[in-house]
Amino acid sequence: MQVSVGTGFVVAEGYLLTAQHVLRGQDSIWVGPLEGRKWVRAQVVKFDNQLDLALISAKVSAAPLSFAAWSEVPTGLEVTAIGYPQPRLQGLSKKITQGLINGNRSDRNESFDAGFFQFSAEVQIGNSGGPVLSPDGLVVGMVQKKLNALDVAERTKDLPVNVSYGLKSSEILGFLKDTPVEPSVKSLSLTTNLRPYQIFSFKQGSVFAVVGRKTNTTPEPAQP
Structure with missing residues (x-):
């Protein structure tokens, strides 16, 4: 199994930003760890290869960063x-x-x-x-x-x-x-x-x- 790990941060309720290369070519995306060491599946909403930037959606409840x-x-x-x-x-x-x-x-x-x-x-x-x-x-x-x-x-x-x-x-x-x-x-x-x-x-x-x-x-x- 190929696994890549990066970081993401919340920009709106249910949405996070991360680097595109962390997700590139992967079958599934997971965000966590949440309370109770749980992980939730995420979906790509938009990405830009040139900027190496991706917006993902996941059931994550946290204050958006400004x-x-x-x-x-x-x-x-x-x-x-x-x-x-x-x-x-x-x-x-x-x-x-x-x-x-x-x-x-x-x-x-x-x-x-x-x-x-x-x-x-x-x-x-x-x-x-x-x-x-x-x-x-x-x-x-x-x-x-x-x-x-x-x-x-x-x-x-x-x-x-x-x-x-x-x-x-x-x-x-x-x-x-x-x-x-x-x-x-x-x-x-x-x-x-x-x-x-x-x-x-x-x-x-x-x-x-x-x-x-x-x-x-x-x-x-x-x-x-």
Whole structure:
């Protein structure tokens, strides 16, 4: 059985966002763990391969997370990621990490603003699809992937540390426009600075593991 694990977060009653690559090619999708260690089956409502973004529906009752407008998000803002890193090694429990928004993501094959940003909160396989939160608890983006440090070190003899990439809230809000979800967008407060334990306490109840399963297949390499 092929199994992929990522993270998702609630954006409306019965709807969650996650990374598309977690679900790609899978026969079934599950969200949990809920109370009593239960899992519920989910269905894909909409996806975008280019953005690596998917909206799924599931019988999950939790407070939707609110978004910040990306135009209000400054480079250097402290951010927090909540998700399920390396669940096979670290267990299926939510973890929190912190970092900074380092800037826009761009390279030789992309325009300056490709809809993604670089941030330094540590993420691992399993974090994909999780929320990237501002100090006041708003979603500024979604965890998508990280730089392959070992590959870069082999090519450049330099080991990059905590180079992660997220999808900007502006791209997510655009994706949700023609869906049943009416996302909550709030003004970013640069004067409200919740402590990490407060952000986790207030927001972790809206973050779940997303598991994709496919039977009778040859295993494929896991994606970050």
